Amino acid sequence: MTSTDGALAGPQQYLRAQQRWRAIEIVFWLSLLLPFVVTPNYLVLASQVAITALFALSLDLILGYAGIVSLGHAAFFGFGAYTAGILSKHGWGEPLTGLLISGFAAGLLGYLMSFIIARFRHLALIMITLGFGFLLLELANSLGWLTGGADGLQGVKTWPLLGMFKFDLWGVTSYWYSLIVLFILFLVCRRLINSPFGLSLRGIRENAVRMRAVGAESRAHLQKIYTISAAIAGIAGALLTQTTDTVSLGVLNFERSADVLVILILGGAGRLYGGIIGAIIFLVARDQFSGINPQYWYFPIGVLLVVVVLFLPNGILGGLAQIVESERWQRWTANLTPWRKKP
């Protein structure tokens, strides 16, 4: 296809080809508007799916593209959530600026952390991020006067969006808001990944030593992407606070870090859309299964995960890509669509 042509013609063309929008992408984003029409009673769920997708996207930046394994990404999610909540509690409930401030705060924390993160790889990273997550959780627990401790932060009240749209019980505003933020940040990530910077990240992921040998300083790159990822995770957390008007220690839980990792792996890491697909499948499955059996719904979720990992080790998107790129599929589609003959 075009991408292979591009690769032959040079890196600029390759990147440009990657940046081009494919029809399927446009269809995908348009289909995210369907809940407004098809399932208007599920908009609250839809908005939480969008928020989780954004969180997974932030993890994808570091895990899927830069190879930074993290088991404590909820730290930034929670930091953003608490920042937005505390702002709102103390009289600034304007959502958009709250979102920016929370993203900035989480990004700052991510920047500070990145000095440590960029020095380690693999197993050590798992331990560090895990420990950092626990530290932040314990900090929030003990700073009861600031965070409300175990009871959760009280008095969070988000003002209407743009002064016009109240966050309603049906979740109409919440979903519009979350979806638009997700889309904008997705565009940013997409541009970032399909840039020379994104390419060098992938290089670091594959072989960090070699990247230094060719003159690409990997540490600075890792710090940059980690900071950006933390900021996006913080924005996702702030979105959750603003659309639900609640914050509790749950936003910093290890479970949240683990869930988002599972979601990303389920969807397919390193593919931008993986987190979004994963979030949709995971949360919708969870909602449906727990509706059928509120007590033992973890069982079918477990089965789903095992099956996906067994048969689609690169996630759902990875599996789909494998099928699409296979010889047989290429031949089959070529026969179906003779006007798109391979050169």
Add this chain to the structure above:
Amino acid sequence: MRKVLIGILGATALAIGASPASAQGTVKIGVIMTLSGQFADAGVQMQNGVKTYMQQFGDTVGGKKIELIVKDSGGMAPDVAKRLAQELVVRDRVDILAGFVLTPNALAGGDVSAEAKKFMVVMNAATSIVTTKSPYIVRSSVTLPQVAETFGKWAATKGGVKKTYSMVTDYGPGHDFEAGFHRAFKEAGGEVIGQVRFPVANPDFSAFIQRAKDLNPESIMIFVPGGAQPAALGKAFAERGIDPNKTKILGSGETTAEQALKSMGDASLGIITAWHYDYMSKDAKNVQFVKLYNDMHKRNPDFFSIGGYDGMHVIYESLKKAGGKTDGDSLIAAAKGLKWDSPRGPMSIDPETRDVVQTIYIRKVEKVSGELTNVPFDKVENVKDPVKARMPR
């Protein structure tokens, strides 16, 4: 765009407003509790309590069938609890919200109750402020200060304790118990001669107990959650040579709950606790309740069960009193001032605060026919939530 949005909103609102869910002769109750994760057992016991009540009194009230829609919020997750409450109201069109094991989840549910004007029955969540979150909330369980402050006052007056050493688990409920006990104990003339907080997952209490012993206090006030902790605690007491008959040990009800007593064994003898319910109570209503509960669920009820059981009672009686109306205003008006005899004893709903008013029992662990039992030897009747009593109106 804005007009379209408002149009959609208005249409949905109209659709919901125009078709009351109870029109078909059913009352839908959305029950949100923790049925998975760390707090799963609490949710299960609460659900068992609810089921027991419906078994005992049938599933129709005033000609209307009661339909439960149970949802799992997982652990401490107000965002999920709030979404579930929203969905129950918007999608399932429930008339009543109920359940709520954990405070943050109950507070999130309260937002929805206030906005949608839905009657909401909190069957556990024990922090005082829960009922202030919406004018449609009633609580059927207990508030922690209700127990802690009553106990603190009792200890300093009738209990005859003047000095105590305070030991609590370092987490939310532990802090609340500590604050409540200290406040009432000091107000009644007691003195806290030292205090310590230990981590939630604390395998060995020896060092903490030794520190207490060094001060040779007249009594030790202690709060630990259930699980493995009471056993470790009992072991440390025995090892360090603290005799509950000489040094009074004062604890909250969880410290000597069924499983805790089993794991602690004879080391628990003599511990004095305050609590609102015990399944071993010989009250006729309780005996009947426990028997039915044992038959249905093959285990003994605990305070989560009784919260669920009495919560259903509040719902049933309010529905009867409201004469078939299921809107929030009618139900909350009916619930205010309800009085009844529960398996735990006489109780009522405070018409002012919509919170539970009940008897707090002071018990001592003794051996009754070979079994470790919390034997009540004193009680404080008609206890209201002390925190809300202090709040300015």
